[in-house]
Amino acid sequence: MATLPALPVGITSSASTMLAPAPVGPALARPAPADGLRHTGTCTTGLPVLRADREELSRIGARAVERGLGRCGFPAVAQTTNSHEELTSPVAGTPTARLEAAAVAVHGTRKAANGLTGGLSPLR
Secondary structure, three states: OOOOOOOOOHHHHHHHHHHHOEEEEEOOOOOOOOOOOOOOOEOOOOOOOEEEOOOHHHHHHHHHHHHHHHHHEEEEHHHOOHHHHHHHHHHOOHHHOOOOEEEEEEEOOOHHHHHHHHHOOOOO
16 A cells, blocks of 8 residues: 555554455464453455655556556545545545545555555655
């Protein structure tokens, strides 16, 4: 996932959770640990958070589509909403080319994703 470096930490973490891959692995401890508490699984794939400016985010998203990779965008307007329902109207009313990106995730093989994001720096 690539995000704008100037986004506040809270928004960056929100974007990363919204764009994270969904598969969750099995429970982390079988049988249950000594205290009896179960540890649920975690996402089965990593999600590095990288830095990119708006132009680069747009290029990454467009190239992902061109190459047949999965692409999930987090539009900047999402920073002003509190729910998916609130976000639907402004996104539906704006042509895709005019939606400013705050973050984008690319889903595919590691090699294919790295081909688009390999030159980006980690968000620190």
